[in-house]
Every structure is written in C-alpha cells, then in structure tokens.
Amino acid sequence: MTKTHSQIETLLAALLQRGVNRIGEILIRGEFELLHHADADRSDLQFFNNPEDAREIAKYDESGNFRPLKTAPNLRCGWKLVLRDLHELREALDCFYPAMPGVLFAHECSALEVVDLRETLNRQTGMYAVTKKISNKQANELIAGFCRSDNGCLKTILWRIDANTPVTSLPPCKFDPAANQLGQSVLAIPLLCHEACNLLVAAARNKVKSE
Amino acid sequence: MLSKPDSALVIVGHGSTVNPDSATPTFAHADEIKRRGVFGEVVCAFWKEEPSLRQVLYTVESDDVYVVPNFISEGYFTQKVIPRELDVTGKVTFRRTRKIKYCEPVGNHPRMTELLLHRAAEVAPGISPRETSLLIIGHGTSLNENSGAAVKEQVQRIAARGDYAEVFGVFMEEEPFVTDWRKIASQPHIVAVPFFVSDGLHSYQDIPVLLGIEAEPTQAASKMDVFRRNPYRVAGRSLFYASAIGTEPLFADVILDQVAAFDSEFAA
Numbered sequence: 314m315t316k317t318h319s320q321i322e323t324l325l326a327a328l329l330q331r332g333v334n335r336i337g338e339i340l341i342r343g344e345f346e347l348l349h350h351a352d353a354d355r356s357d358l359q360f361f362n363n364p365e366d367a368r369e370i371a372k373y374d375e376s377g378n379f380r381p382l383k384t385a386p387n388l389r390c391g392w393k394l395v396l397r398d399l400h401e402l403r404e405a406l407d408c409f410y411p412a413m414p415g416v417l418f419a420h421e422c423s424a425l426e427v428v429d430l431r432e433t434l435n436r437q438t439g440m441y442a443v444t445k446k447i448s449n450k451q452a453n454e455l456i457a458g459f460c461r462s463d464n465g466c467l468k469t470i471l472w473r474i475d476a477n478t479p480v481t482s483l484p485p486c487k488f489d490p491a492a493n494q495l496g497q498s499v500l501a502i503p504l505l506c507h508e509a510c511n512l513l514v515a516a517a518r519n520k521v522k523s524e
Numbered sequence: 525m526l527s528k529p530d531s532a533l534v535i536v537g538h539g540s541t542v543n544p545d546s547a548t549p550t551f552a553h554a555d556e557i558k559r560r561g562v563f564g565e566v567v568c569a570f571w572k573e574e575p576s577l578r579q580v581l582y583t584v585e586s587d588d589v590y591v592v593p594n595f596i597s598e599g600y601f602t603q604k605v606i607p608r609e610l611d612v613t614g615k616v617t618f619r620r621t622r623k624i625k626y627c628e629p630v631g632n633h634p635r636m637t638e639l640l641l642h643r644a645a646e647v648a649p650g651i652s653p654r655e656t657s658l659l660i661i662g663h664g665t666s667l668n669e670n671s672g673a674a675v676k677e678q679v680q681r682i683a684a685r686g687d688y689a690e691v692f693g694v695f696m697e698e699e700p701f702v703t704d705w706r707k708i709a710s711q712p713h714i715v716a717v718p719f720f721v722s723d724g725l726h727s728y729q730d731i732p733v734l735l736g737i738e739a740e741p742t743q744a745a746s747k748m749d750v751f752r753r754n755p756y757r758v759a760g761r762s763l764f765y766a767s768a769i770g771t772e773p774l775f776a777d778v779i780l781d782q783v784a785a786f787d788s789e790f791a792a
Binding site: 319320321365368372373379381382383384407411412414415416418419425428436438439507508510511512515 | 540541542543544551555567571572573574575576578579580582583584585600604605608667744
C-alpha cells in the first residue's frame with residue numbers, strides 16, 4: 314500500500330534531487346536502484362526487488378558473519394536492489410541503516426535530542442550498571458577503537474562524553490554531518506549518532522571489567 | 525477488525541548482538557501486520573539491535589503510537605528497561621503532540637496456553653500426554669521477581685486441565701533450573717517447550733545444552749539444515765524439544781489483540 318509521501322520520504326527526495334545519492338556504503342541510482350558503491354561498474358549483480366530483501370542483504374558480512382551493527386563499514390557487495398517508489402526506498406534504507414532516515418529528519422527539524430555518553434551510562438541498570446565507572450580516558454580510548462569510521466562505524470557522532478568533555482580521540486570529521494565518513498569527496502546522506510548505542514555500552518562494560 | 529491508519533505500531537524485541545535469528549520472529553510479525561494494512565506505520569525496535577529503543581520514535585510520524593513488547597514476561601525488560609529507554613512514564617505518555625500507549629507484553633495474552641499446548645502436541649505426535657512430563661522453559665532472573673511469573677501461570681493453567689501426567693516450569697537463571705529436569709520429571713517421555721519469543725541464543729543454543737541434548741552450543745538455527753532430531757534419548761527417557769513459542773505465526777494476532785485490549789481498557 315503506497316500512501317502519501319511522509320515528511321521523511323520528502324526529505325530523502327529533496328536530498329536525491331540535489332544529487333546527494335550516497336548513504337553509508339550504498340549508491341542510489343535513478344528511481345530507485347540501490348547497490349554497494351564499490352559495485353558501480355559491475356554487471357553481474359544479484360537482483361532483488363523487495364524492500365525487505367535489504368534486511369537479509371544487510372544481515373551478514375562478506376564472510377557470513379552476523380552484522381549486529383548495521384552502520385559498520387562491512388556491507389557485503391554483489392547485489393542490486395530495485396525499488397518502485399520513494400516509500401519502498403525509505404523502507405529499504407530503514408533495513409540497511411535502521412532509523413537513520415527518521416533520525417536525520419528529526420535533526421533537520423531541530424527535534425533530535427542528543428544525549429551525552431555519561432547520561433546514557435548513568436541510567437544503565439543490571440549487567441550494564443558497572444559502565445558508570447568508566448573514566449573519561451578509558452571512554453576516549455574505547456570510542457577511538459569502536460566508533461572509528463574505517464573499521465568501526467560509519468555514523469557521525471553528535472554527542473560528547475559529558476557537557477564539558479568532547480570526544481578527543483577521533484578526527485574532527487567524525488563529528489561533522491557534512492563529511493562523508495568513507496573519506497570520499499562525494500556528498501553523502503549522513504548517518505547520525507545522537508546517543509551511544511547498546512554495542513558501545515556493552516563494550517564499555519568489558520572495558521571497565523577488564524581493567 | 526482493528527483499523528488504525530493514523531496510528532503507528534512499535535513492536536519491541538530483545539534482539540541479539542551475536543545471534544542472527546533473535547530478531548527474526550519480531551520482524552516476521554511486523555511484516556504480517558504491515559501486510560494487513562491495519563496501522564499507518566509498523567516498525568520494530570530492539571534492546572540489542574537496531575533500530576534501538578532510543579531511535580525508534582524518530583522513525584514514526586504518527587502522533588498516536590502503540591508500543592507492544594514482544595516479550596514473554598512482565599518483568600525486568602517490560603517494567604524497567606523498555607519504559608526507561610523509550611522514556612514512557614506509564615500506560616499513556618504524552619510528549620509534545622504525541623500520545624504513546626504502552627501495551628501489555630505478548631506473553632500475558634490468554635491464548636498463550638493454547639499455543640503452548642499446540643506446540644507440545646505438534647512436537648511429539650502420537651505420544652500420550654498421560655505418560656509425558658511437560659516442561660515449560662523460561663528465562664527467569666534475580667533482577668525481577670516477576671520474571672518467571674508468566675511461566676508459572678501457564679504451568680498452573682496447563683496442570684489444571686489434567687491432560688499431561690506432570691507439568692513443570694524450569695528456568696535458566698532461577699530455580700528450578702533447566703538442568704534439574706532429570707530430578708523432578710518422572711515420566712518416560714519429556715516434552716520441552718521454550719516459552720521464548722525466538723529461536724535465538726537461549727532457546728536454540730543454550731537450553732539444548734542444559735537439557736542434555738547437545739554437548740555444546742550448536743550454530744544458530746538459521747545455519748543448521750534441520751531444526752532438531754526428536755526424540756532424543758537422555759537419562760533413559762525420550763525427550764522432544766520444540767521450537768520457541770514466539771515463532772508461531774499467530775503471534776501477529778496476539779500483538780493486535782494486545783492493542784485492542786489496551787483500547788478497551790483505556791478507552792482509545
């Protein structure tokens with residue numbers, strides 16, 4: 314069922330209209346063909362045409378390992394997903410990069426609530442309550458390894474460690490929504506991180522417990 | 525029939541960072557509800573996967589939002605973690621122009637008894653319940669005393685029907701433990717049904733080891749050719765192990781029923 318374009322879909326359409334046709338590792342061509350940007354010149358791609366197929370494509374990396382973090386820079390190659398309309402495009406993007414279109418829309422409307430790391434960790438309970446103990450130095454070390462764009466995560470970080478403590482262990486472009494996190498010069502639809510994910514919280518637990 | 529074209533449905537699952545099958549039933553139920561066109565928007569959110577509980581409300585545009593936890597127990601997650609992460613303060617939370625309605629988890633639904641019995645009969649065809657110990661397996665946790673309540677309630681209901689010679693609730697993290705089945709079950713046949721929402725880490729990889737039907741955790745369910753090789757001979761008994769109850773397609777109806785139940789209780 315195709316309904317009237319939502320505001321989120323309208324934002325995506327406006328970005329594509331301006332020629333911003335990359336998101337994460339994906340290239341969007343025409344109306345609407347999605348593929349891994351590294352496959353732009355290939356003609357032997359496996360064809361898909363259902364937005365939900367994106368969920369399966371995004372599930373495992375090239376080696377068959379489960380991808381719990383969909384914005385990790387290890388989306389597999391070799392596929393082409395052809396979609397009928399903007400609504401399907403948005404659905405597929407929500408499978409490849411969950412929540413990212415909606416989070417970007419909220420950011421554009423100044424409605425995105427950014428939450429600093431300390432606030433995230435301080436509200437944890439149960440097995441993650443121990444993460445409150447992480448020091449700023451440990452947090453910076455952890456983020457440097459876990460969130461780095463080249464082999465961690467392609468999101469742009471919007472949060473700080475706390476109100477007075479920015480993350481200092483990653484380059485300035487990691488915090489710039491205008492920067493393409495693949496290090497390429499072409500414009501990309503940003504993947505925004507407004508709050509530390511559960512994977513980083515879990516890693517913080519390991520960091521605290523191992524030191 | 526339920527029709528909510530101006531509302532969004534958020535189905536909340538636990539998810540996993542290591543098991544690829546944990547989120548699968550939650551997505552399947554969402555896809556089915558989406559296919560029926562009941563809601564204007566249908567999305568999933570997870571504690572351990574994406575979209576996260578902190579992201580999901582940015583992905584829907586409706587002002588009227590129903591949240592149904594695809595969880596078995598009314599416990600630690602449904603009472604503490606999900607409300608905290610979604611920043612909901614009660615059954616109904618108003619935020620800006622939005623009304624967020626927090627429904628009961630699927631495991632509280634009256635049809636669970638019927639679904640558990642159906643699973644138990646299906647996995648052990650031709651085996652007499654009169655010579656069978658039925659094990660309903662739950663997670664249980666010391667973090668919340670209610671966690672095992674859903675299992676205990678189902679055990680009471682099924683035992684009261686008198687079909688099975690014995691019915692026990694056993695748990696991963698509280699007593700009686702799954703490994704205790706050899707001590708408490710007396711019948712020649714054992715039917716074990718995981719009261720879990722998916723064939724994820726616990727029900728597919730951990731519990732088979734605790735039951736004694738696998739020596740060590742196997743690969744994830746989606747990586748195996750066959751589901752299970754029932755019956756297993758363990759401790760002189762024949763043991764039948766079922767797929768997790770939450771993989772039952774009827775869970776989509778249960779999710780919609782929890783929305784309808786919310787409406788009738790809180791006069792939508």
